[in-house]
Structures are given as C-alpha cells and as structure tokens.
Amino acid sequence: MQTTTLSFTNFHNHGELFANMLRARRELFIVHNKWNLPEAMGMEYDQYDTPASRWVVVHDELGKVLAGNRLTPTTTKCGIYTYMIRDAQRGLLDTIPSHLLYEEAPxxxxxxxxxRLFVAHDVPASMRRRVHAKLVMEIGNAARRLGARSALTLLNANWPRWAGRVGVDMTAMGPVLEIDGINNQVVSMDFSQNLH
Incomplete structure (x- = not known):
C-alpha cells in the first residue's frame, strides 16, 4: 500500500493515478451513493478540482486506488467559488445546507x-480500517507540508467513533445535519502536532 500526493505539477510522474482516483470517486459517489454530481469520461469532478488543490491517494503498486481525498486552501478563489464548506455557507451550493458551521468559515x-474523502467501495472490510488510517495520516503529512495547521472537513457524523484510532484531534465546527439521508458534520482536524 502506497500513498501519493498529487498536484497539477506532478500528475505526469504518476501515469493514470489522477484519472483512476476520479474514476474511484465516480464509482463511490455517483454509482454507489447515487449522488447527482458532474461526470465525464467515467470520472467524477467538480469546480474545486483546480490547480490550487492537492489530492492524497492511497493505492497499490499497480495504481489501483484504495482511498483518496482533496485538499484545498481556504484562501483560494476561482470566479465566485472559494472552497466547498465556505461556498455552502454562502448559499452557493444547493446540495449542502448553509447553516453547516457555528461561525463564519475561515x-x-x-x-x-x-x-471528497473516501475509501473505495470495493476495499475489503478486513483492510478498510488500515486504508482509512493510512489516508488520514498522509492527509496530515501533506497538509503540514503545505503549511496547514488544520483542515476543515464535512464528514459522516460517526467521526467520534474512529477519530482516536487514526491519531487526529478533531473538533465539531457545526451541527449534525442530514444530507442525502446521512448525518454529517463539519469537523476541524488538528494537524499542528505530529500524527502517531
């Protein structure tokens, strides 16, 4: 199991890995979860997949994607868009409620x-915990390399059950909200300390 942090400057060094990650996102979010999201050529994407973002991918040696995540700076701006959580709060996204944070988005x-944090649907149950932990650890490493001390994320509200297992301090930043039949919550992940 390997991890790679992709950017527009290093895609060419990793063959089909970026496309495979977008294909895995489509398989989980569009095919399995039945979310109404943009897709093209068998890949899921949205307005936040820009040169400002980075993508953390857990994969095998052949490039099969096991898990992934997108990191976007909260300072980014592209047209009317900034980052997903802030844009939802600003009422720009009709699929995420605007009252998802207790305070103004940072x-x-x-x-x-x-x-877009995910573990691929076909990862066996016996591997899921290890793959998820590897993903979160590499998100922290990548975030720190990018100068981040924390990251906001919209997660399944069951996060308190597994946060300790992956060694990241998490704090609720908004209320539990039902989105597409699933309870979700915005959480801040603290990357100012080293992950264990």
Missing part, C-alpha cells in the same frame, strides 16, 4: 479544506 493560509 479564510487563512494555515487552514485548508479536506473534501
């Missing part, structure tokens, strides 16, 4: 957004 160089 805009700071040391805070990034973690979005």
């Amino acid at each position: 805009v700071a160089e040391t805070v990034w957004e973690s979005s």
Whole structure:
C-alpha cells in the first residue's frame, strides 16, 4: 500500500493515478451513493478540482486506488467559488445546507479544506480500517507540508467513533445535519502536532 500526493505539477510522474482516483470517486459517489454530481469520461469532478488543490491517494503498486481525498486552501478563489464548506455557507451550493458551521468559515493560509474523502467501495472490510488510517495520516503529512495547521472537513457524523484510532484531534465546527439521508458534520482536524 502506497500513498501519493498529487498536484497539477506532478500528475505526469504518476501515469493514470489522477484519472483512476476520479474514476474511484465516480464509482463511490455517483454509482454507489447515487449522488447527482458532474461526470465525464467515467470520472467524477467538480469546480474545486483546480490547480490550487492537492489530492492524497492511497493505492497499490499497480495504481489501483484504495482511498483518496482533496485538499484545498481556504484562501483560494476561482470566479465566485472559494472552497466547498465556505461556498455552502454562502448559499452557493444547493446540495449542502448553509447553516453547516457555528461561525463564519475561515479564510487563512494555515487552514485548508479536506473534501471528497473516501475509501473505495470495493476495499475489503478486513483492510478498510488500515486504508482509512493510512489516508488520514498522509492527509496530515501533506497538509503540514503545505503549511496547514488544520483542515476543515464535512464528514459522516460517526467521526467520534474512529477519530482516536487514526491519531487526529478533531473538533465539531457545526451541527449534525442530514444530507442525502446521512448525518454529517463539519469537523476541524488538528494537524499542528505530529500524527502517531
């Protein structure tokens, strides 16, 4: 099991890995979860997949994607869009309620957004915990390399059950909200300390 942090500057070094990650996102989010999201050529994408973002991918030696995540700076801006959580709060996204945060969404160089976090649907149950832990550990490593001390993320509200197992301090930043029949919550992941 390997981890790679992708960017627009290093895609060419990793063959089909970026496309495979977008294909895995489509398989989980569109095919399995039945979310109404943009897709093209068998890949899921949205307005936040820009050169400002980075993508953390857990994969095998052949490039099969096991898990992934997108990191976006909270300082980014592209047209009317900034980052997903802030844009939802600003009422720009009709699929996420605007009251998802207790306070105004941060805009700071040391805070990034973690979005599209997933473990591929076909990862065996016996491997899921290890794959998830590897993903979260590499998200923390990548975030720190990018200068982030924390990352906001919209997660399944069951996060308190597993946060300790992956060694990240998490704090609720908004209320539990039902989105597409699943309870979700915005959480801040603290990456200012080393992960264990």
